[in-house]
Amino acid sequence: MLQANDIHFCIRNMPIVDQASVSLAPGELTVILGPNGAGKSTLFKILSGEIPCKYGNVAYNGSPITGFSPKNLALVRAVMPQHSYLSFPFKALEVVELGLLSGGNSFRQDLVEEVMTETHTWHLKDKLYGNLSGGEKQRVQLARVLTQIWDKKPFPRYLLLDEPTSSMDIALQHHVLKIIHKIKKRNIGVLAILHDLNLAANYADKVILLKKGRILYQGAVKDVMTATNLEKIFEHPIQVFSGSEDSPIIIQSIPFIQNHLETKLA
Amino acid sequence: MIQTLTYRKNKTQNLILGLLGSALMVVVVISLSLGAFHIPVYNVLGVLMDTIGLGITDFSPQQSNVLLHIRLPRIVMAILVGGGLGITGAALQGLFRNPLVEPGLIGVSSGGALFAVIFIVFGSGFPVLSYFGGIGLPLFAFIGGLINTSLVYKLSSSAGKTNISLLILAGVALNALSGALIGLVIFYADDAALRNFTFWSLGDVGGANWDKVGIAFLLISGPAILVTSQFKNLNALSIGENEAFHMGVDVQKVKYILLFSSALIVGTAVSLTGTIGFVGLIVPHLIRMMFGADHRLVLAGSFLLGACLLTIADLLARTIVMPSEMPIGIITAIIGAPFFIWLIINVKKIRS
Numbered sequence: 001m002l003q004a005n006d007i008h009f010c011i012r013n014m015p016i017v018d019q020a021s022v023s024l025a026p027g028e029l030t031v032i033l034g035p036n037g038a039g040k041s042t043l044f045k046i047l048s049g050e051i052p053c054k055y056g057n058v059a060y061n062g063s064p065i066t067g068f069s070p071k072n073l074a075l076v077r078a079v080m081p082q083h084s085y086l087s088f089p090f091k092a093l094e095v096v097e098l099g100l101l102s103g104g105n106s107f108r109q110d111l112v113e114e115v116m117t118e119t120h121t122w123h124l125k126d127k128l129y130g131n132l133s134g135g136e137k138q139r140v141q142l143a144r145v146l147t148q149i150w151d152k153k154p155f156p157r158y159l160l161l162d163e164p165t166s167s168m169d170i171a172l173q174h175h176v177l178k179i180i181h182k183i184k185k186r187n188i189g190v191l192a193i194l195h196d197l198n199l200a201a202n203y204a205d206k207v208i209l210l211k212k213g214r215i216l217y218q219g220a221v222k223d224v225m226t227a228t229n230l231e232k233i234f235e236h237p238i239q240v241f242s243g244s245e246d247s248p249i250i251i252q253s254i255p256f257i258q259n260h261l262e263t264k265l266a
Numbered sequence: 267m268i269q270t271l272t273y274r275k276n277k278t279q280n281l282i283l284g285l286l287g288s289a290l291m292v293v294v295v296i297s298l299s300l301g302a303f304h305i306p307v308y309n310v311l312g313v314l315m316d317t318i319g320l321g322i323t324d325f326s327p328q329q330s331n332v333l334l335h336i337r338l339p340r341i342v343m344a345i346l347v348g349g350g351l352g353i354t355g356a357a358l359q360g361l362f363r364n365p366l367v368e369p370g371l372i373g374v375s376s377g378g379a380l381f382a383v384i385f386i387v388f389g390s391g392f393p394v395l396s397y398f399g400g401i402g403l404p405l406f407a408f409i410g411g412l413i414n415t416s417l418v419y420k421l422s423s424s425a426g427k428t429n430i431s432l433l434i435l436a437g438v439a440l441n442a443l444s445g446a447l448i449g450l451v452i453f454y455a456d457d458a459a460l461r462n463f464t465f466w467s468l469g470d471v472g473g474a475n476w477d478k479v480g481i482a483f484l485l486i487s488g489p490a491i492l493v494t495s496q497f498k499n500l501n502a503l504s505i506g507e508n509e510a511f512h513m514g515v516d517v518q519k520v521k522y523i524l525l526f527s528s529a530l531i532v533g534t535a536v537s538l539t540g541t542i543g544f545v546g547l548i549v550p551h552l553i554r555m556m557f558g559a560d561h562r563l564v565l566a567g568s569f570l571l572g573a574c575l576l577t578i579a580d581l582l583a584r585t586i587v588m589p590s591e592m593p594i595g596i597i598t599a600i601i602g603a604p605f606f607i608w609l610i611i612n613v614k615k616i617r618s
Binding site: 094102 | 498517
């Protein structure tokens with residue numbers, strides 16, 4: 001369990017994250033949703049250990065995060081940033097191999113190939129990272145962070161993803177969420193910041209709705225992602241078409257201008 | 267599968283390093299042979315063999331003297347200083363995640379020079395300092411290099427991220443300040459100190475003797491090995507400091523190791539041979555362009571290639587205007603500056 005209690009983080013006395021408590025279970029995908037400036041990234045960084053938290057505490061599998069060395073923390077959780085920029089001409093394979101760093105020299109022979117095949121990046125292995133497209137870069141980064149925690153361990157691991165689908169086309173977005181769905185079974189708990197409400201609604205097990213640094217709602221998708229809640233969070237009219245056995249949940253934000261034809265003619 | 271891939275890659279890298287090492291050997295032998303007093307390669311090998319107890323060929327005592335007491339120490343010095351500057355350039359470029367960084371740009375060299383000048387001019391006033399003997403000057407230069415590097419790093423970093431334009435600006439500012447302070451110190455220097463300073467500032471590898479080489483070996487090879495051991499961490503840092511932390515790198519510790527080692531290497535180099543520019547900039551580039559960005563190869567390769575280039579530069583310096591000598595810094599700048607300009611023009615292409 002990744003547990004955070006009463007996290008409070010201020011910049012110049014302005015609360016960025018305000019009394020947030022989160023728990024992330026292995027085998028589940030938890031999605032953080034919220035408007036820009038809601039404190040999603042800050043909460044994310046506190047959970048990953050990137051920002052030390054003055055008030056409140058974060059614990060991985062029951063041990064407080066302050067007691068972890070960077071190396072031990074890297075064995076328990078992997079983090080994928082939103083953008084990664086490389087200043088030197090590394091090959092895609094070399095980037096993915098960086099995920100082996102925390103494990104020392106005792107890695108499985110075919111680990112990297114397995115992960116890269118799973119993320120559809122094996123064919124890119126000899127290409128320079130800088131020459132890849134945005135979506136390919138993100139998949140290579142995903143392969144890198146997956147390599148870090150892929151192999152089963154006696155303890156649950158966690159994967160934190162900051163907008164993992166931001167520069168991908170529709171098919172790739174679903175592909176990435178399918179991969180995430182698969183890796184949950186490896187005793188991995190996944191936390192992702194997403195902007196796409198439909199992806200969140202249809203793939204997440206739990207949803208956290210964040211606004212102005214406060215967690216207003218959290219829980220199962222069908223309980224939390226209601227039109228009322230979402231409208232309150234995003235301050236915009238939203239319709240939710242709840243799915244059934246064989247149709248997905250569809251969430252639609254309502255355009256300000258209802259009649260497109262009218263504006264085109266005008 | 268992957269391990270065989272990695273294994274094959276390591277094997278290729280070792281082969282490249284072996285070739286660079288052999289190239290260095292060839293350059294050294296040629297360099298030992300050529301000069302104002304020509305010694306045929308045959309005799310050069312003879313003298314070298316004789317020193318390790320394998321006397322196979324004849325040579326005159328004069329050849330042996332010139333070789334062992336004049337030419338060899340300066341060439342070993344060129345290897346240590348060139349290699350040190352090369353590996354420092356590679357390490358700092360990796361640390362700052364910027365291919366345009368070099369020891370001179372971020373103030374290591376000027377800080378080292380300032381403290382070296384202070385030591386030369388005011389050192390005689392403090393008898394305590396003479397206690398350190400020959401090691402005092404390099405140590406003092408190291409402190410100067412460390413102060414400037416840390417200042418530049420502090421000035422250009424906020425919340426653990428280094429802003430590159432701030433870094434360049436801070437480097438320019440500190441270089442200017444150090445230059446002004448060097449001028450100020452010289453202004454207060456007496457004649458004897460001024461003479462010492464002039465010799466030092468003109469001092470290139472030509473002033474090398476075995477004592478100095480010993481000091482250089484102690485203070486450069488240790489940190490160079492320490493830097494080389496950080497290759498995995500530097501690879502991780504290329505993606506970013508936060509990302510490296512997420513991968514399990516103790517980023518702050520790595521930063522301290524690299525800055526401390528760089529200051530020690532460049533401080534020593536500056537104090538013994540004056541400021542030699544551009545080696546630290548172009549050498550890591552050449553290695554990356556030819557063989558890729560893996561720091562396992564870039565660090566060790568930069569040492570070997572830097573050693574090669576400075577040995578060649580020294581050879582040119584003492585043969586172009588024979589029997590006189592040209593300062594080696596002029597040679598490296600004449601080769602290095604146009605390369606730097608080319609780099610600025612092409613930096614976009616290299617980055618993509």
